[in-house]
Amino acid sequence: MSALAENEPLLRVDQLRVAVGGGALEAVHGVSFDVHKGQTIGLVGESGSGKTLTCRAVLGVLAPGCVVTGGSIRFAGKDLVGAGRRELADIRSRHIGAVFQDPASYLNPSLTIGRQLSEVLRVKGGLARKAARIRAAELLELVGMRRIERVLGQYPHQLSGGMLQRALLAIAVSCDPELLIADEATTALDVTVQAEVIDLLRTLRAELGLSIVFVSHDLAVISELCDRIAVFYAGQVVEAGEAGQVLAAPRHRYTQALLDAADTGTWDRRRLTVIPGQPPALDTPWTGCAFADRCASSAADCHSDGIPWRTAGGHGFQCQHPVPVREAS
Amino acid sequence: MSATEITRIGKDQATSSTAQLLRVRGLNVSLGRGHGVPILHDVDLDVAAGEIVGLIGETGSGKTTLARAILGLVPVRSGSVTLADTQLSSLRENKLRAFRRTGQIQYVFQDPLRSLDPDLPVRDIVGEGLAVRGVSRAERADAVRAALEQVGLDPALADRTPGQISGGQRQRVSIARALVMRPRLLICDEPVSALDVSNRNHILQLLADLRDELGVGVIVISHDLGALASITDSIAVLYHGRLVEYGSTKDVFTAPRHTYTRLLIASVPSINAATSIDAERRRELRDQVARETGMVE
Amino acid sequence: MNTFRRSWQLRSAKISIAILLVVVVLVVFGHLLAPMNPLQQHDGQILKGPSSRFWLGTDYLGRDVLSRLLAGSALSVLSALEAVGIAFGLGVFPGLASVYLGRSFEWVSQRVMDGLMALPFIIFAIAVAALLGNGLHQAMFAVGILMAPGFFRITRAAAWSFNQAQYVEAAQLLGASPWRVIRTHIWNKVLPTVAITTANHIAGALLVVSSLTFLGIGVVPPTPTWGGMLASDLSYLAQQRWAPIFPALVIMLTVGALNALADAIRDSAGDSVRQTTGRRRLGRVQNVGAR
Numbered sequence A: 001m002s003a004l005a006e007n008e009p010l011l012r013v014d015q016l017r018v019a020v021g022g023g024a025l026e027a028v029h030g031v032s033f034d035v036h037k038g039q040t041i042g043l044v045g046e047s048g049s050g051k052t053l054t055c056r057a058v059l060g061v062l063a064p065g066c067v068v069t070g071g072s073i074r075f076a077g078k079d080l081v082g083a084g085r086r087e088l089a090d091i092r093s094r095h096i097g098a099v100f101q102d103p104a105s106y107l108n109p110s111l112t113i114g115r116q117l118s119e120v121l122r123v124k125g126g127l128a129r130k131a132a133r134i135r136a137a138e139l140l141e142l143v144g145m146r147r148i149e150r151v152l153g154q155y156p157h158q159l160s161g162g163m164l165q166r167a168l169l170a171i172a173v174s175c176d177p178e179l180l181i182a183d184e185a186t187t188a189l190d191v192t193v194q195a196e197v198i199d200l201l202r203t204l205r206a207e208l209g210l211s212i213v214f215v216s217h218d219l220a221v222i223s224e225l226c227d228r229i230a231v232f233y234a235g236q237v238v239e240a241g242e243a244g245q246v247l248a249a250p251r252h253r254y255t256q257a258l259l260d261a262a263d264t265g266t267w268d269r270r271r272l273t274v275i276p277g278q279p280p281a282l283d284t285p286w287t288g289c290a291f292a293d294r295c296a297s298s299a300a301d302c303h304s305d306g307i308p309w310r311t312a313g314g315h316g317f318q319c320q321h322p323v324p325v326r327e328a329s
Numbered sequence B: 001m002s003a004t005e006i007t008r009i010g011k012d013q014a015t016s017s018t019a020q021l022l023r024v025r026g027l028n029v030s031l032g033r034g035h036g037v038p039i040l041h042d043v044d045l046d047v048a049a050g051e052i053v054g055l056i057g058e059t060g061s062g063k064t065t066l067a068r069a070i071l072g073l074v075p076v077r078s079g080s081v082t083l084a085d086t087q088l089s090s091l092r093e094n095k096l097r098a099f100r101r102t103g104q105i106q107y108v109f110q111d112p113l114r115s116l117d118p119d120l121p122v123r124d125i126v127g128e129g130l131a132v133r134g135v136s137r138a139e140r141a142d143a144v145r146a147a148l149e150q151v152g153l154d155p156a157l158a159d160r161t162p163g164q165i166s167g168g169q170r171q172r173v174s175i176a177r178a179l180v181m182r183p184r185l186l187i188c189d190e191p192v193s194a195l196d197v198s199n200r201n202h203i204l205q206l207l208a209d210l211r212d213e214l215g216v217g218v219i220v221i222s223h224d225l226g227a228l229a230s231i232t233d234s235i236a237v238l239y240h241g242r243l244v245e246y247g248s249t250k251d252v253f254t255a256p257r258h259t260y261t262r263l264l265i266a267s268v269p270s271i272n273a274a275t276s277i278d279a280e281r282r283r284e285l286r287d288q289v290a291r292e293t294g295m296v297e
Numbered sequence C: 001m002n003t004f005r006r007s008w009q010l011r012s013a014k015i016s017i018a019i020l021l022v023v024v025v026l027v028v029f030g031h032l033l034a035p036m037n038p039l040q041q042h043d044g045q046i047l048k049g050p051s052s053r054f055w056l057g058t059d060y061l062g063r064d065v066l067s068r069l070l071a072g073s074a075l076s077v078l079s080a081l082e083a084v085g086i087a088f089g090l091g092v093f094p095g096l097a098s099v100y101l102g103r104s105f106e107w108v109s110q111r112v113m114d115g116l117m118a119l120p121f122i123i124f125a126i127a128v129a130a131l132l133g134n135g136l137h138q139a140m141f142a143v144g145i146l147m148a149p150g151f152f153r154i155t156r157a158a159a160w161s162f163n164q165a166q167y168v169e170a171a172q173l174l175g176a177s178p179w180r181v182i183r184t185h186i187w188n189k190v191l192p193t194v195a196i197t198t199a200n201h202i203a204g205a206l207l208v209v210s211s212l213t214f215l216g217i218g219v220v221p222p223t224p225t226w227g228g229m230l231a232s233d234l235s236y237l238a239q240q241r242w243a244p245i246f247p248a249l250v251i252m253l254t255v256g257a258l259n260a261l262a263d264a265i266r267d268s269a270g271d272s273v274r275q276t277t278g279r280r281r282l283g284r285v286q287n288v289g290a291r
Helices: A051-059 A085-095 A113-125 A129-142 A148-152 A161-172 A191-208 A219-225 A243-248 A253-261 B063-070 B093-101 B122-133 B137-150 B155-159 B167-179 B197-214 B225-231 B249-254 B259-266 B279-293 C002-008 C011-033 C065-100 C103-118 C121-132 C136-163 C166-173 C178-214 C226-234 C245-277 C282-290
Strands: A011-020 A025-035 A040-044 A067-075 A096-099 A179-183 A211-216 A228-233 A236-242 A310-312 A315-317 B020-031 B037-048 B052-056 B078-083 B105-108 B185-189 B217-221 B234-239 B242-248
Touching (some): A025 A067, A025 A228, A085 A096, A096 A161, A113 A161, A129 A148, A129 A161, A161 A191, A179 A191, A191 A211, A191 B259, A219 A243, A228 A243, A236 A253, B020 B063, B037 B217, B037 B242, B052 B063, B052 B197, B063 B185, B063 B217, B122 B137, B122 B155, B122 B167, B122 C166, B122 C178, B137 B155, B137 B167, B167 B197, B225 B249, B242 B249, B242 B259, B259 B279, C002 C011, C011 C245, C065 C103, C065 C178, C065 C226, C065 C245, C121 C136, C136 C178, C166 C178, C178 C226, C178 C245, C226 C245
Parallel strands (some): A040 A211, B185 B217
Antiparallel strands (some): A011 A067, A228 A236, A310 A315
């Protein structure tokens, strides 16, 4: 892999469009974001907002019937959309790792963890049997697994969800990838285990210099981990910027609504707020802002096209009537 | 301290004035063949009418088993489950079925996709309990419409099957199936774990409204502590089949007494940087839990 | 019932239904349509090929094949249906009951079915004929009993797997009786599977009639049946190569149509069956959500 030019992002997704249903229905409408070396970006949004499709497009593992219809995905300067199958497979296996919500379904139930891990190391890393075994133990130690010798000989069904996710992380980072994609990787886990996985991702990022694309519908988890946030709504990025900035002073009305609905961390009894309505269905086109129909602050001009993407200091959003900037207090 | 001597903290008296609804005493449950594997040890739990109890704990701590034991879906080895004046743990076969037809306890499953018959329209799913009870078709239709409106669903959805509606709508359908029976006690097993935040809030707020408006008693199992804090009156913490902490929501979350509860709280992610997860503190708590309870992961 | 409605829309289903309708017409009016007496032996016309007089030729006794096929259709098809009907009744209902009536019924019914499966077919048929007298109904009764384990096992397996579904537990929590659970949640899901088994067994029964005729059990010559004609014509393969073609063709078309219909039903059932039995895969569900 060629060395990155100065300031060139590791991953640049530019105006990505993905259609589902055999290419008939566009579900991701021109999504753009950059991931720089060592950076963690959080993609947040409701289910169906296109986060997962975007990730799968980057990984080149879109489900049958889903196709990239436009835009580019550049990884370390190489366009993944136009790349050949072999080249793509090579980049994917050596440079991008991935973990998902349901680790059990990504492991073979009839092989031991040690066998699966060393298999990856032997096939992708070209290690000999013995070396692979040793490296497998090292990797499990890296992901904070205890009693490693025992785990190596265990089958997936003998491990808890948190341990499986660790094992999958070990496989994901086994070939020293530059980028890790974690799609709802902590969603199905217990809160204590989720915290451990968040810890682990922080450690891996520090030790391996990983860049991470972290997908979640939980703003709190995103804020624990991410430097930057991209807020997805109806297949578009509606707001993006530094995590602190987006969370402390959101500009898009949808981001504000998400924050209002999220937990406050104060343990007080309060009325839980709901964002009324549903996101637009894929087969119903809209003009202007996709969120306008659910937005309390929308006006007539929200329904006309051409709402500009406004940026200020790396914080961008696309909203006609944004949340006013609060005075610094 | 050995595993059997985990401190059990009595619930404070805040809710004792309201009518007692569910009373669980000394519940022991073992699952599996022969003597079985003990899952629950001496669990006590009270739910009053108009009270929401949040049940928290890690996977395998026995939360679901406790719910299923209350419902009579798993055999109880010793102890009792009483709803108002009916001792549920002694009901068998026909008597149990007759009790269930009264609809006094309703259960909302974690995964609506699996707990709703994929081949039946929403109308038949929601109306099933009434059909079992022998309510006429016309009355059923009215009750189903009312229940769907109560959970914020368009009654026009009644003609669709579960596969034709969204995940959030499906979970509301399964709550409507429970509400149509006019339950006194509602048990919800992770009702929101698969939902995004807006749908989650919608469902949980619905439970809070049921409590406030109809005086329904509710048990909610969830690992979403922040949301539980917003709607529950009391919190029960299960750890390896034992109730390790039980008290009013405010007390449990702001002044937890058991180390495991502290660990749980320290694990909750937060938007607020000041309360974000601290790996160091969590590790300390974790080791302390292991020491105190004699249980290692 | 969605399954059946969906399957009607498949072309293979339409074609097979058209063929089966023709078969029904043959069953009802076949004997009237026969151009000649199916039993009349035409002198000097033994094993002739198709001609303007005998459209489908003649058999080894000089009888008109077309007339025999038409006249024999009612007996062939109805006897097959009788056998399958008996098998259905003896297999499907105990199959459902074995899931719901508790351990002892389950054990007994399974052992009985295992026993039936171990019986050698021909010997059992002869024994039944000896016991109940030789006749078509007795023979079909024997065939039905022997086919029952197939229905039993398939029904039981399907009902058992659907009975594990969480919505069945939900219904039980509402106080639904086992009978109600079967009626509202199980039966409509088991039915496509049972329909496929039925179609396959009707095909099998059509052929079985012939092997019994061969032994002189059930239909006694010279009464024509499709299977009986096929069996007797097969012995003259050396003299006339086309001899067994027409009865074989009729059986093949009927059996093929039944199987195609069964396939169509299974294909359309796939969806609902997979949704309930398949382990929920989060990856897939997520994609559905993302769509």
